Amino acid sequence: DGGITQSPKYLFRKEGQNVTLSCEQNLNHDAMYWYRQDPGQGLRLIYYSQIVNDFQKGDIAEGYSVSREKKESFPLTVTSAQKNPTAFYLCASSGLINYGYTFGSGTRLTVV
């Protein structure tokens, strides 16, 4: 079955470490997105990519980095520059926009 997979489901980071969250899709979608969700809040766009080897900053890109070397993959790195990284991270992809986005099941990142 086609879908979008995020891993790991839970991730713990020590202060000062960089961590990378994985997002893979087999839907043949061109566009992919990363969102951050804090408790009781909506979605905030971190980065998005509409085509391989190209990506744009969203509303809260500081302290994050991405790459889009393959159509299927859009990993997100949370760097040590991100001061408050504890959150729920959601990856999404889209093909034809009338079908909206398909979301992964999320990664919960906690700083310990």
Place this chain on the structure above:
Amino acid sequence: GEDVEQSLFLSVREGDSSVINCTYTDSSSTYLYWYKQEPGAGLQLLTYIFSNMDMKQDQRLTVLLNKKDKHLSLRIADTQTGDSAIYFCADYYTGTASKLTFGTGTRLQVTL
């Protein structure tokens, strides 16, 4: 930029109908969506409506669109405890480079 607003919380009794409301600001929105998010999970697309439609019905779900007032609603008939979740509306318009704009989400609590 585009703004999508929702009320934060709605409580209904099991068996009653739920109506979740959403307002948006851009009159050139072409597609509008409703997503459901259960605790600790990603967002699941429930339904969407094209801007030239006034209503769309899908089993227990009815979407109403008032373009004049830029108002979207989701009615859930015979609400069940399994409907307890956060509901997000989102819209797409051509000015956003294929990005959806999400509302802040409405938490639906279903009581016995």
